[in-house]
Amino acid sequence: SQELEQSPQSLIVQEGKNLTINCTSSKTLYGLYWYKQKYGEGLIFLMMLQKGGEEKSHEKITAKLDEKKQQSSLHITASQPSHAGIYLCGAAPDDNYGQNFVFGPGTRLSVLP
Amino acid sequence: DTGVSQDPRHKITKRGQNVTFRCDPISEHNRLYWYRQTLGQGPEFLTYFQNEAQLEKSRLLSNRFSAERPKGSFSTLEIQRTEQGDSAMYLCASSYQGGNQPQHFGDGTRLSIL
Numbered sequence: 262s263q264e265l266e267q268s269p270q271s272l273i274v275q276e277g278k279n280l281t282i283n284c285t286s287s288k289t290l291y292g293l294y295w296y297k298q299k300y301g302e303g304l305i306f307l308m309m310l311q312k313g314g315e316e317k318s319h320e321k322i323t324a325k326l327d328e329k330k331q332q333s334s335l336h337i338t339a340s341q342p343s344h345a346g347i348y349l350c351g352a353a354p355d356d357n358y359g360q361n362f363v364f365g366p367g368t369r370l371s372v373l374p
Numbered sequence: 375d376t377g378v379s380q381d382p383r384h385k386i387t388k389r390g391q392n393v394t395f396r397c398d399p400i401s402e403h404n405r406l407y408w409y410r411q412t413l414g415q416g417p418e419f420l421t422y423f424q425n426e427a428q429l430e431k432s433r434l435l436s437n438r439f440s441a442e443r444p445k446g447s448f449s450t451l452e453i454q455r456t457e458q459g460d461s462a463m464y465l466c467a468s469s470y471q472g473g474n475q476p477q478h479f480g481d482g483t484r485l486s487i488l
Contacts, residue, residue, distance in 0.1 A: 265416075292474040303378070303465060303479035304417070311474055349416050353474070361433065362407070362477070364416030 263288045263354040265365035273371045274340050282335045282368045284350035290330045294351040298367070304349060307335075337370075345372045376400065378480035380466050386486045387456060394452045395483045399468030406449050407477055408441055409465040417465050423449060424471060453485075461487045 264287045274280050284293065292311050296304040308317045310326035310333060317324050321344075323336045337344055347367040354361050379398040387393055399406045404425050409417035420439065421431045425446040434440070438456075443449040453460055463484050467477035 294476055296479075301463075301482075301484070303380075303481040304467075306476045306478060309474060309476050351416070351477075361430065362419050364418075366414070366416050 263352060263363050265350055265352055265363055267348075267350060267365040267368050269368060270366070271369040271371075273373065276341060276372055276374050277339055280337050280340055280370070282348050282370070284333045284335070284365055286331045286352060288331070288354065290326070290333070290352050291355055292353045293324075293326055293330075293333045295324050295333070295335050296349045296351060296364075298347040298349060300347070307348075340370075340372045342372045342374050345370055378466055378468055378478055380464075380480035380483050382483055383481065384484045384486070386488065388488050389456055389458060391456055392452065392454045393456060393485060394450050395464055395466075395485075396448060396450050397466030397468075397480060398448045399466070400478060401447075402470070403468035403478070404446065404471050405469045405475075405477075406443055407467040407469075408449070408451050409467065410435070411463040411465055411482070420451075456485075456487050458487050461485055 266285045268283045294309045295307040298304045308324045313328040313330045315326045321338045326333045349367045351364045381396045407422040408420040411417045421441050423443040438454045441451045463482045465482045467479045469475040469477045
C-alpha cells in the first residue's frame with residue numbers, strides 16, 4: 262500500500278522567514294493534494310498537483326511535484342502567524358481517486374510574531 | 375456557500391454504548407468520504423460513497439463500524455459497542471465525481487469514550 266512521509270515533523274519559524282515542507286511517497290503519485298488543518302478543525306484544501314514537474318502558487322504558498330511524481334514540496338514565503346497550523350499531504354494511490362486516499366502524518370508549523 | 379457540515383461536534387459516551395454521527399455534504403457533490411484521525415496522525419480512510427452506493431468499505435476498522443447514505447445526500451457513521459480505542463476525530467469529506475476532484479472536509483466529530 263502507498264505511504265506518505267512528511268518532513269520535518271514540526272517547524273518553528275520567526276515571522277517573515279521562508280520555509281519548506283516535504284512530502285515523499287513510496288509509490289508513484291497519481292495526484293498529490295496539500296491541506297492545512299488548525300487544531301480541532303477540519304482540513305482546508307490548498308492545492309492539487311498532478312503532472313510531473315508541476316508547480317502551483319496561491320498567495321505566498323507554492324507547491325511543486327517532482328518529475329518522477331514521488332516527492333512534493335510546499336514552500337511558504339515571508340511566513341505570517343496566519344500560516345500556523347498542520348500541513349498535510351494526501352494522495353490517490355491509483356487513478357481511482359476516491360478509493361483508499363492516504364494522508365501523511367502532517368507537519369506542525371508555528372510562526373512566532 | 376455551505377460547506378460540509380458534521381453533527382455533533384463533540385460526543386462523550388461510556389464504553390459499550392452505540393454512537394451515530396451525521397454528515398451533510400456540499401449539495402452538488404455526489405461523493406462522500408469518512409475518515410478517522412487520531413492525535414498526531416493524518417486522517418485514515420474508512421469508507422466512501424458515490425451517490426447512495428458504498429463503493430469501498432473494506433477499510434472500516436471492524437464490523438462494529440457501519441455507514442449509510444440512504445438517499446445519496448447526507449450520511450451517517452455508526453459505531454456499535456464503543457471501545458476506548460474508538461476515541462478519535464471522525465471527519466467527513468465530499469467531492470465531485472471523477473478525475474482528481476479535491477475533497478472538502480467538515481470540522482469533524484470528536485468522540486471521547488469514558
